[in-house]
Amino acid sequence: MSDLSPQHTHTxxxxxxxxxxxxxxxxxxxxxxxxxxxxxxxxxxxTQKPQRVIDALTxxxxxxxxxxxxxxxxxxxxxxxxxxxxxxxxxxxxxxxxAEEVIFTKxxxxxxxxxxxxxxxxxxxxxxxxxxxxxxxxxxIVPWQILCExxxxxxxxxxxxxxxxxxxxxxxxxxxxxxxxxxxxxxxNSLGTINPVxxxxxxxxxxxxxVVLDGAQASAHLEVDVQKLNCDFYALSAHKMYGxxxxxxxxxxxxxxxxxxxYQAGGEMISNVTFEKTTYNDIPYKFEAGTPNIADxxxxxxxxxxxxxxxxxxxxxxxxxxxxxAHQELEKIEGLTIIGKxxxxxxxxxxxxxxxxHFDLGQMLDxxxxxxxxxxxxxxxxxxxxxxxxxxRASFSVYNTKEEIDNMVxxxxxxxxxxxx
Amino acid sequence: xxxxxxEIQDEIIDEFALLDGDQEMTNFYIMELGQxxxxxxxxxxxxxxxxxxxxxxxxVVPVADGERLQFKADSNSAITKGLVSLLVRIFNDQxxxxxxxxxxxxxxxxxxNRFIGTQRSNGFAAMIKxxxxxxxxxKDRIEATK
Numbered sequence: 001m002s003d004l005s006p007q008h009t010h011t012x013x014x015x016x017x018x019x020x021x022x023x024x025x026x027x028x029x030x031x032x033x034x035x036x037x038x039x040x041x042x043x044x045x046x047t048q049k050p051q052r053v054i055d056a057l058t059x060x061x062x063x064x065x066x067x068x069x070x071x072x073x074x075x076x077x078x079x080x081x082x083x084x085x086x087x088x089x090x091x092x093x094x095x096x097x098x099a100e101e102v103i104f105t106k107x108x109x110x111x112x113x114x115x116x117x118x119x120x121x122x123x124x125x126x127x128x129x130x131x132x133x134x135x136x137x138x139x140x141i142v143p144w145q146i147l148c149e150x151x152x153x154x155x156x157x158x159x160x161x162x163x164x165x166x167x168x169x170x171x172x173x174x175x176x177x178x179x180x181x182x183x184x185x186x187x188x189n190s191l192g193t194i195n196p197v198x199x200x201x202x203x204x205x206x207x208x209x210x211v212v213l214d215g216a217q218a219s220a221h222l223e224v225d226v227q228k229l230n231c232d233f234y235a236l237s238a239h240k241m242y243g244x245x246x247x248x249x250x251x252x253x254x255x256x257x258x259x260x261x262x263y264q265a266g267g268e269m270i271s272n273v274t275f276e277k278t279t280y281n282d283i284p285y286k287f288e289a290g291t292p293n294i295a296d297x298x299x300x301x302x303x304x305x306x307x308x309x310x311x312x313x314x315x316x317x318x319x320x321x322x323x324x325x326a327h328q329e330l331e332k333i334e335g336l337t338i339i340g341k342x343x344x345x346x347x348x349x350x351x352x353x354x355x356x357x358h359f360d361l362g363q364m365l366d367x368x369x370x371x372x373x374x375x376x377x378x379x380x381x382x383x384x385x386x387x388x389x390x391x392x393r394a395s396f397s398v399y400n401t402k403e404e405i406d407n408m409v410x411x412x413x414x415x416x417x418x419x420x421x
Numbered sequence: 422x423x424x425x426x427x428e429i430q431d432e433i434i435d436e437f438a439l440l441d442g443d444q445e446m447t448n449f450y451i452m453e454l455g456q457x458x459x460x461x462x463x464x465x466x467x468x469x470x471x472x473x474x475x476x477x478x479x480x481v482v483p484v485a486d487g488e489r490l491q492f493k494a495d496s497n498s499a500i501t502k503g504l505v506s507l508l509v510r511i512f513n514d515q516x517x518x519x520x521x522x523x524x525x526x527x528x529x530x531x532x533x534n535r536f537i538g539t540q541r542s543n544g545f546a547a548m549i550k551x552x553x554x555x556x557x558x559x560k561d562r563i564e565a566t567k
Contacts, residue, residue: 034444357498359476360452363538364500367444375476418449419499 017314023399025050025306036369039404044189044217044348044395045373046239050306053243056299068294069268069285083294086301087284093304094234094251095225101257103284104292107248108216109139111235112183114250114287115212116143118260119233120181123210126152129178131209133158133166133195134385135188138378140214144183153180160385164191164340172203179209186218190377190393191340192323192348194222201231210256216240220397221319221346223312226251243303244296250287257283264289315398319347322396322405329409333416339391350377350391353412356419358392361412368411370404423489423514430527433507437531447536448500455502458509461495472551475544477501481508483555489514490559492552504537504545512552517563520556525549 023029026048031038040048060082066075068083084099091099105111120143124130130144134157148155158171166184175182182204187194201211210232218224220241226234233256237248252260262269262280267290271279280286307315326349330336335354352358362374375390376383383390394408424432440446461480470480477498485491492509496502511527512520528534534542 357477357500360448360498360500363541364445364448367448367536419452 017310017318017398019318019399019401022310023401025052026399027051027054029399033369033371034367039368039370039400039407041394041396041400041404041408042371042373043220043397043400044240044377044393046245047220047242047397048399049242049244050302052302052306053299056302057244057295060295060298064298065295067291079294079298082298082301083292086297086304089301089304090249090251093224093308094249095227096251097227098254100283101251101254103250103252103257103287104297105235105248105250105287106246106293107237107239108214108235111233111248111250112140112212112214113143114263115181115183115233115235115252116147118263118287119210119256120144120147120151122259122261124148124151124153124180127178128153128180129156129174129176130154131156131158131171131174131179131182131184131204133171133184134160135164135166135191135193135379135382136183136185137189137214137216138380140183140185140212141381144181154178157381158184160193160382163342164188164193165342166193166195166200168196168199171200175203175207175209177207179204179207181212182209183212183214185214185216186224187222187346187348188340188379188382189217189348190350190379190382190391191342192345192350192395193340193342194218194344194346197229197231201229205230217346217348220307221312221316223316232256238296238300238303241303242306243300244293247293247296247300254283257287260287262286262289266290268292310398318398319396322400322402323347323349325402326394326396326405326409329405330412333409333412335416336412339386339388347396348393349395350393352388352391353416356416358390361392361415364415365408365411368407370408370411372408426511426515426519426523429511430525430530433510433527434530442532444536451503451507452499453503454506454510455496455499455504458494458502458506461493465493466495472544472547474547475501476540477544479505479544479548481505481548481551481555483559488563489516490520490556492555500537501541501544504541505548508548508552512556517556517560521553521560523553 028048064078066079068080087099087102090102096102130148132144144155156174159167161167184200186197204211212233213231215234215236219236232253234251239245268285269281269289271281337352339350358374362372365372373393440450465482466480470482472479472481477496479496479501481494483490484493491513494505494509
C-alpha cells in the first residue's frame with residue numbers, strides 16, 4: 001500500500017489527467033450558486049454525475065424499460081442484459097471471482113444490514129462478539145447494535161488515536177475465539193483515514209471471524225481488489241462514485257452467501273413456492289427480492305466505466321495532490337485545527353476553528369458558492385472521541401481544482417477576520 | 422411606550438432591504454446583530470432552556486414576568502444568535518397577548534427562508550413557538566391573579 005502514503009505526492013499535476021476535460025463531463029459544475037461559481041466540496045456525501053450516467057438513465061427509460069429476468073420479449077431481454085452488464089462491471093471493478101458474488105442493494109447501509117441480518121442472524125449467538133471501530137459511520141454501528149441486542153452478543157469497539165488512526169494493538173487484544181464478525185470502514189468519511197484493512201482482515205481470520213468492509217468512501221478513490229484483500233464482504237454505494245443514488249452493491253464470498261438465508265422475501269428470491277415449502281433461488285438472486293432499481297443499476301455501469309477509463313491510479317494521485325494542498329493552505333489560518341491527520345488518507349479534510357461554529361462556517365461559505373459539509377457526519381461517537389460537536393468538512397473529487405481550494409481558503413480567512421473583529 | 426411588534430418588524434424589513442439580497446452581507450449583518458445581544462449568564466445556559474429542534478444550541482429565557490415580557494438569549498452559533506436577537510428585539514417589552522397574536526410577516530418579507538435554508542428555518546420556527554409558549558403561560562398567570 002506504499003502508493004497510498006501521503007509522502008508519495010506528485011509535485012506536478014499528473015500529465016495524463018486532463019481535469020478541464022473531466023469537468024466538462026459534469027454539467028452540474030457549470031453553474032452559479034448565490035451569484036458565485038459553484039465549488040462543490042461535499043463529495044464524501046455524494047459525488048456529481050457525468051453526462052454519460054445521466055444519458056444512460058434517460059436512454060433506459062426511453063428505449064429499454066421493462067421488468068427483468070422474467071419476460072421473453074425484446075425489451076425485457078435488453079433490460080435484463082443491461083442490468084447484468086453492470087454486475088459484470090462490478091465484478092471486474094472489485095476483483096471478485098465471479099459475478100454471482102455481487103448482489104445489488106440500495107447502497108452501503110442496505111448492504112451492511114443485509115450481512116447483519118442474513119449472516120449475523122444465523123451465525124452470531126449468545127456470548128459471541130462483534131467488533132467495529134470508533135470511527136464507524138452510524139450505518140456500520142446500529143445494525144450490529146441491533147444484532148447484538150437480539151442475540152445477547154457483545155459489541156466491542158477498537159479505539160482511535162489522536163491522529164485518527166485505528167489502534168491495531170488494541171484491536172489485537174479485542175479479538176478472541178468469541179469474535180464472529182469484524183466490520184470496519186475502509187476509508188473514514190469524517191477523518192479521511194485509510195485503515196490498514198489487510199492487517200485487520202488477517203488478524204480476524206486467525207480467530208475465525210469474517211470481515212465486512214464498509215467501502216462507501218474507499219470505492220471512488222482507492223484500488224479495491226476483494227480477492228487480494230481477502231475480505232469476506234464489501235459494501236459500496238453507487239452515488240459516492242459518480243453513479244446514481246439508491247443503488248449499491250454487496251460483495252460476498254460465494255461459500256458464505258450460499259450458507260446465508262434470504263434477507264428479504266418476495267419476487268426474484270424464490271425458486272419454487274408452495275404453501276407448504278418455498279425453495280430459494282441461487283445467489284445473487286436469493287438476495288435481490290422484488291423489482292430492483294433497474295434504471296439506476298444500468299446507469300451505474302457508466303460510472304464504473306468512467307472511473308476505470310480515468311484510472312484509479314490517476315484519480316488517487318491527483319486527489320492526494322489536492323489533499324496535501326488543502327492541508328497546507330488551511331493550516332495557515334489561525335485557530336484552525338485539522339481533525340484527522342492519519343498518515344494514509346483519502347481526500348477528506350475535516351476541521352474546526354476556534355470560536356466559530358461549524359454550521360455558521362458552512363452557511364457563510366455557501367454564500368460564496370462553496371459547498372462543504374458541517375456537522376457530525378453521522379459519526380457521533382467519533383465526534384465524542386475528540387470532544388467536539390462536529391466539524392467542517394471539505395472532500396475532493398477528481399473534478400476539483402487547486403483554484404477552488406484557494407477560493408474556499410480565502411472565504412474562510414475572510415469569515416475568520418470578520419468574526420474576530 | 423415600546424414600539425409595536427409591527428413597527429419593529431417594519432424597521433427590520435427596511436434594514437434588510439439595504440443589503441440588497443447579498444447573501445454574504447446578510448450573514449455578516451445577522452452576526453453583527455447577534456454580537457449586540459447582552460451576554461447571557463452561565464446559570465441560564467441549562468438543558469431546560471435549550472430550544473429543541475435547532476442544530477446549534479440556543480437558549481431563550483424569559484427574564485421579567487410582569488405585564489410586559491422580557492427575554493434573554495444566546496447561542497453557540499453566531500448566525501443563530503443573530504436570528505434570535507431579532508426575536509428578542511421584536512418581543513421584548515411586549516404584552517403577552519400581543520406576542521400571542523403577533524403575525525411575523527417580516528420573515529417572508531426579508532426572504533429569510535431563502536437565505537437561512539430549511540434546517541435553520543425549522544430551528545427559527547421552534548424559537549418562535551417557545552416564545553409564544555412563554556407568553557401563553559404568562560397570560561394564564563396574570564389572569565389567574567385577577
